[in-house]
Amino acid sequence: MKILDILEKTCPISSPIRNAYIDFSKMTLSLVAVVTDVVRNGKRVVGYGFNSNGRYGQGMLMRERFIPRVREADPASLLDESGQNLDPHKVWATMFTNEKPGGHGERSVAIGTIDMAVWDAVAKIAGKPLFQLLAERYGTGVPNRKVFVYAAGGYYYPGKDDAKLKDEMRSYLDRGYNVVKMKIGGAPLDDDLRRIDSVLSILKDGQRLAVDANGRFDLDTAIAYAKALSRYNLFWYEEAGDPLDFELQATLRNYYANPMATGENLFSMQDARNLVRYGGMRPDRDWLQFDCALSYGLVEYLRTLDMLKQHGWSPSRCVPHGGHQMSLNIAAGLGLGGNESYPDLFQPFGGFPDGVKVEAGHVMLPELPGIGFEGKADLYREMQALAS
Numbered sequence: 001m002k003i004l005d006i007l008e009k010t011c012p013i014s015s016p017i018r019n020a021y022i023d024f025s026k027m028t029l030s031l032v033a034v035v036t037d038v039v040r041n042g043k044r045v046v047g048y049g050f051n052s053n054g055r056y057g058q059g060m061l062m063r064e065r066f067i068p069r070v071r072e073a074d075p076a077s078l079l080d081e082s083g084q085n086l087d088p089h090k091v092w093a094t095m096f097t098n099e100k101p102g103g104h105g106e107r108s109v110a111i112g113t114i115d116m117a118v119w120d121a122v123a124k125i126a127g128k129p130l131f132q133l134l135a136e137r138y139g140t141g142v143p144n145r146k147v148f149v150y151a152a153g154g155y156y157y158p159g160k161d162d163a164k165l166k167d168e169m170r171s172y173l174d175r176g177y178n179v180v181k182m183k184i185g186g187a188p189l190d191d192d193l194r195r196i197d198s199v200l201s202i203l204k205d206g207q208r209l210a211v212d213a214n215g216r217f218d219l220d221t222a223i224a225y226a227k228a229l230s231r232y233n234l235f236w237y238e239e240a241g242d243p244l245d246f247e248l249q250a251t252l253r254n255y256y257a258n259p260m261a262t263g264e265n266l267f268s269m270q271d272a273r274n275l276v277r278y279g280g281m282r283p284d285r286d287w288l289q290f291d292c293a294l295s296y297g298l299v300e301y302l303r304t305l306d307m308l309k310q311h312g313w314s315p316s317r318c319v320p321h322g323g324h325q326m327s328l329n330i331a332a333g334l335g336l337g338g339n340e341s342y343p344d345l346f347q348p349f350g351g352f353p354d355g356v357k358v359e360a361g362h363v364m365l366p367e368l369p370g371i372g373f374e375g376k377a378d379l380y381r382e383m384q385a386l387a388s
Helices: 059-073 087-094 106-126 130-138 161-175 190-201 221-231 246-252 269-278 298-309 325-334 378-385
Strands: 004-013 028-040 045-048 146-152 181-182 208-212 260-262 339-341 362-364
Touching: 004 059, 004 106, 004 378, 028 059, 028 106, 028 298, 028 378, 045 106, 045 378, 059 087, 059 106, 087 106, 087 298, 106 130, 106 298, 130 325, 146 325, 146 378, 161 181, 161 298, 181 190, 190 221, 246 260, 246 269, 246 362, 269 298, 298 325
Parallel strands: 146 181, 146 339, 181 208
Antiparallel strands: 004 028, 028 045, 146 362
C-alpha cells in the first residue's frame, strides 16, 4: 500500500468572541486529507485531520516542508512490519527530517494536523475505531468508551451581559454537561468576580464551574485572582500566566490550594516535561491540557504520556484542550481524564458524531472506524469536498 497524496486547505472558523488574550475574528485552521490506495467496503481510504482552534492554519509550512517529505519518501519506508498499513511513527519521523530540536512553534501544529489524518487512515485500514486500536497497541486492551466532557464557553463579546452569560451556561447544563468553563482576565477582577457569582448562582448540586485566564496574568495579578478565587469551590483555575513561565505556575501553588490546570499551549514532550519538573503542578489534584493536534500529533503525545508516567502522573489527570474527536479517541483508548467540548463554537470541526448526547457530563463513543469523522455529517461534507 502507499499514500497517493496529501491535500490541505485553510478553513475559516472566525467568531466575534474574545478571551483575555486574543479575539477570534480572523481565526482559521488547516484541514488535511491523506489519500491512500487502500479500498475498504468499495471506497478508497482517506484519513482526515485538522488543527485545534487558537492556532491559525499552517498550509504554508505543510506545502513547503512536511507534505513534500512524505511524497518524496520511498512508500515502503512508511509502512509497518506487515507492509499492509502505515506506521505513524515512520511517517512522523519522515516529516521531521532535517528539523532541529527546540523551537516548538507553528511546525508542531502543521505536523500534528497531518499526524491526525495518518492515524485516522491507519485505524480505517485496520477496520477499527481509533480508540480500540490505541487500547490494543498502547493501553490495557479494553477501551472505556464513556468519556467525561466539559463545556467550554463564557467568552467575552460585545453586548454580552451577565444575563446572557447565564443563559449560555444554562444551555450547556440543559444539554447534559455538569462542568462548564468561562473566561476570566479580560475584565477587571471585580467584574470577573461578579460574572463568576452570576454563573455560580445557576449551578445545582453536582455541577461545577472552571475558569480560564488564557495566560494573561503577571505574577501579582495571578496571585490576586488566586486569593479571590479561593473562596469558591471551582473545578479548576486555568492557565493563569504565560505557558512557559514555570516559575509563576510554581509560585502560584503557594496561594491557591484548589485544582489548577494548564498545558494547552505547550507543544512538545520536552516542554511538557519542563512543566512537570519546574511548574509545581500537583499530580493529586491538578490537570494537564496538552492537545495532540497542536503538539506534533499522537506520536508525540504517546511520548508525553510515557514521560508523565515516569514522573508519577496518571493519564487520568490529562484533559486535552481542543474539543475534537481525536482527543476523545485518545481519552477512551488510553485512559485520559476526559476532553474539552465547545457545544456552540468552531463548528463544524468540534463536537461529536451525530446522535451522540451528553449524559451526566459524559458521552459514549460510537463504534465508527477511524476517528469517527464520517459520523458527523456537516464536518464530513467539508472533508469530502477536500478529498474530491
